[in-house]
Amino acid sequence: MSESHLGHTTSVESRKKMRLARLGRKHSTETRAKIGRLQIGHEVSAKTREKLRLFRLGSSLSEETKKRISFGLARPEVKERIRNARLNQVFPVRDTKPERLFFSRLMKEQRKRLATLGYFIIKHPNLGFCQPDFALFSKDKPSIFIFIDGCYWHCCPKHFPIAKFETQKRTLYYDRKNESIFKLYGIPFIRFWEHDLNTKFNRHYSVSTLIKTLEGIQIAYFLQC
Ligand SMILES: [Zn+2]
Numbered sequence: 001m002s003e004s005h006l007g008h009t010t011s012v013e014s015r016k017k018m019r020l021a022r023l024g025r026k027h028s029t030e031t032r033a034k035i036g037r038l039q040i041g042h043e044v045s046a047k048t049r050e051k052l053r054l055f056r057l058g059s060s061l062s063e064e065t066k067k068r069i070s071f072g073l074a075r076p077e078v079k080e081r082i083r084n085a086r087l088n089q090v091f092p093v094r095d096t097k098p099e100r101l102f103f104s105r106l107m108k109e110q111r112k113r114l115a116t117l118g119y120f121i122i123k124h125p126n127l128g129f130c131q132p133d134f135a136l137f138s139k140d141k142p143s144i145f146i147f148i149d150g151c152y153w154h155c156c157p158k159h160f161p162i163a164k165f166e167t168q169k170r171t172l173y174y175d176r177k178n179e180s181i182f183k184l185y186g187i188p189f190i191r192f193w194e195h196d197l198n199t200k201f202n203r204h205y206s207v208s209t210l211i212k213t214l215e216g217i218q219i220a221y222f223l224q225c
Contacts, residue, residue: 096148098148098194098197102146102148102197103121103123105197117138118140119137119138119144121134122134122135125145127145129181132146132147133147133148142188143187144188144189144190145187146191146192147189147191147192148197149194151194151195153171154175155168155171155172156194156195158195
């Protein structure tokens, strides 16, 4: 404020006019920096602080915003941002039904064989960019990652060939992204469909496929050396 304004009180009406004149206009980055510098070392009295607190206490918020806050609802774009952040989060995942089925079958039927091949199994290893359902680690062979994909979420071509919902589309997007990373770095991985684990006909499908793949990788590994 200029010198001429010192000691001069602005009427409520004028303040209203000034407010309306400013409405919708934003300070430039330079001006914001200037204001910030002016604030440094400037102490706000307890009275002013209380005033500011009361002013911020809902009075400056629009009715819509107040409503949104009271219902705990965020703006759609904020929601989307939170959702995307959650997708990138890696948390301990509880095993899904097909995962449990796969694991129990593998342990029951192929435990010894896996051990002979020199592999040990780990659930939900954290790779940073994604978390496969299982990993087969070995001291001297490349690791193999296993995905057990639910028919609905991952849109299997047999039961849900078209992704209808946002959640499915997002899952597919991340599947493709992760797959391309695996392929780019030549990391072996296998995907199993939930329906291949469930049906009677395919009772041995998953485990035999896995063992075949393991042996294939092992052969490839020995050929390389
Ligand atoms: Zn299916």
